[in-house]
Amino acid sequence: MLKIKNVTKIYDNKKKAVDKLSLEVNKGEIFGFLGPNGAGKTTTIRMMTGILDITDGEIFIDQFNIKKDPIKAKNCFTYVPDHPEIFDSIKGIDYLNFIADMYEVSKKDRKDIIEKYTEDFEIYNDLTNPINSYSHGMKQKLLVTGALLPKPKLLILDEPLGGLDPRSARILKNVMKEHCSEGKTVFFSSHILEIVENLCDRIGIIDEGKLIACDTMENLKKKSDSTLEDIFLELTEDEKI
Numbered sequence: 001m002l003k004i005k006n007v008t009k010i011y012d013n014k015k016k017a018v019d020k021l022s023l024e025v026n027k028g029e030i031f032g033f034l035g036p037n038g039a040g041k042t043t044t045i046r047m048m049t050g051i052l053d054i055t056d057g058e059i060f061i062d063q064f065n066i067k068k069d070p071i072k073a074k075n076c077f078t079y080v081p082d083h084p085e086i087f088d089s090i091k092g093i094d095y096l097n098f099i100a101d102m103y104e105v106s107k108k109d110r111k112d113i114i115e116k117y118t119e120d121f122e123i124y125n126d127l128t129n130p131i132n133s134y135s136h137g138m139k140q141k142l143l144v145t146g147a148l149l150p151k152p153k154l155l156i157l158d159e160p161l162g163g164l165d166p167r168s169a170r171i172l173k174n175v176m177k178e179h180c181s182e183g184k185t186v187f188f189s190s191h192i193l194e195i196v197e198n199l200c201d202r203i204g205i206i207d208e209g210k211l212i213a214c215d216t217m218e219n220l221k222k223k224s225d226s227t228l229e230d231i232f233l234e235l236t237e238d239e240k241i
Contacts, residue, residue: 001025001026001027001029001062001153001154001185002024002025002031002048002059002060002061002185002187003023003024003025003058003059003060003066004021004023004024004044004048004057005022005058005059005060006020006056006057006058006059006061007020007021007022007044007045007047007054007056007057007059007123008020008021008023008054008055008056008057009040009043009047009052009054009055009059010055015208016144016209017043018040018043018044018047018157018206018209018211019040019208019209020057021040021044021057021206021210021211022057022211023197023207023214024134025078025154025185025187025202027153027183027184027185028180028181028183028184028185029180029186029201029202030176030180030185030186030188030199030200030201031185031186031187031200031201031202031204032172032189032190032196032199032200032202032204032205033045033053033187033188033189033203033204033206034076034190034193034196034203034204034206034232035076035189035190035205035207035236036047036207036236037063039207039208039236040206040207040208040209041158041189042074042082042158042189045079045156045158045187045189046150047059047066048061048066048156048187049066049074049077049079049156050066050070050073050074053067054067056064059075060073061073061076061154062076062078062153062154064076068198075103076152076153076154077152077153077154077155077156078103078146078147078148078149078151078152078154078155078156079147079153079156079157079158080140080143080144080147080157080158081143081158081159081160082159082162082189084136084139084140084142084143084163085140086131086142086143087131087206088130088131088132088134088139089130089131089132090130090131091127091128091129091130091131092118092123092126092127092129092131092134092142093105093114093127093128093148094126094141095131095146095151096110096114096127096142096145096146097110099108099146099149099150100114100149100150103149103150105150106151110149111137112149113145113151114127114145114149117145117175118134118141118142118143118145118150120171121141121144121168121171122141122144122168123138123141123142126138134162134165135163136162136206137163137165137168139162139163139166140160140162140168141164141168142165143160144157144160144172144175144226148175148179151182152221153184153185154184154186154187155176155184155185155186156187156188157181157186157187157188157189158188158189159189159190159191159193160172160188160190160200161190161192161236169195173195173199176188176199176205177199180201193227193228193229193232194228196214196228197205197217197227197228200217201216202214202215202216202217203215203216203217203220204230205235205236207235207236212235212236213231213235
């Protein structure tokens, strides 16, 4: 579903944010992407989504090259950024209809999906209000609902639990599981290691732009017999020695 091949990102200031990163994420998998602040997580995700140019290497979404076939690749995924950046002068329902129109979601399907998720997230009654009246958490819920509208093959989430209350966070975790049970894929980054440990089929850890671990939690524990927090700290600190 997702293949990153030897990808490097060098910014104009010559900073190498991602260094020859390679990994594959399979269909039906929840893949957790971890790393310290500044490790290259968000840069990687922005290259995956086509927001940032790739300096070197290739990224494929469902076999489509994000650089050579951006439209076909982008039709395969939706993306929720780490900050709810959104046109906030329109109503919530107008935003969701705009997303549905872009992905050609039928009137019936969009109605059912919008009602389901906005009622679960308890923002249904706020959809006729302008987005600039929403709290941070409400905007996050709106973005997640929009990302689920097209039933994407790949759902990309960058720190999706930020700003969510415990109930909404639990709903989102269940949504991620349901999404993958249908043969679709979730790629998400998070600083909440306990959730990653309990939710993900496999975990990748990036530090200083390099992938330093990529395996199941079970296999990572075989090497260290510790919690994910212990493994994460051990690996990322070792890289700096």
